[in-house]
Amino acid sequence: xxxxxxxxxxxxxxxxxxxxxxxxxxxxxxxxxxxxxxxxxxxxxxxxxxxxxxxxxxxxxxxxxxxxxxxxxxxxxxx
Numbered sequence: 001x002x003x004x005x006x007x008x009x010x011x012x013x014x015x016x017x018x019x020x021x022x023x024x025x026x027x028x029x030x031x032x033x034x035x036x037x038x039x040x041x042x043x044x045x046x047x048x049x050x051x052x053x054x055x056x057x058x059x060x061x062x063x064x065x066x067x068x069x070x071x072x073x074x075x076x077x078x079x
Contacts, residue, residue, distance in 0.1 A: 001013065001066070001067075001070045003063055003066060003067065005058050005059045005063055006059050007021055007022060007056065007057075008020045008021040008022045010045075010058075010063075010067060012033075012067055012070045012071055013070065014033060014070070014071065014072055015032065015033055016030065016031065016032050016033055017030070017031055017033065017036055017045070017047070017067070017071060018030045019045070019056055021056075029047065029054050029056070031047035031049070031054075032049075033071045033072065033073060035047050035048060035049040036071060036073050037073070037076060038064055038067065038068050038071075038073055038074070038075045038076065039075070039076055039077050040061065040064060040075040040076060040077045040078040041077040041078075042057060042077075043057055043058040043059070043060060043061055043063065043064045044056070044057050044058070045057075045058065045064070045067065
């Protein structure tokens with residue numbers, strides 16, 4: 001699945017997530033699906049493990065839901 005958001009693109013499958021940010025730096029983050037946490041209150045994707053931690057905020061709850069379905073990860077913090 002490829003999902004575009006205001007800061008770049010999410011490329012996801014059942015095993016991993018890659019975040020490619022727009023801009024001259026062409027920054028890319030990658031994480032295994034089991035290292036991903038989805039936070040519903042702020043539409044944030046967080047990855048952590050092995051001393052590495054990063055997060056990115058998505059544009060909408062719909063994007064977060066689509067990512068949750070693709071990765072098979074539950075969204076935390078839903079009301």
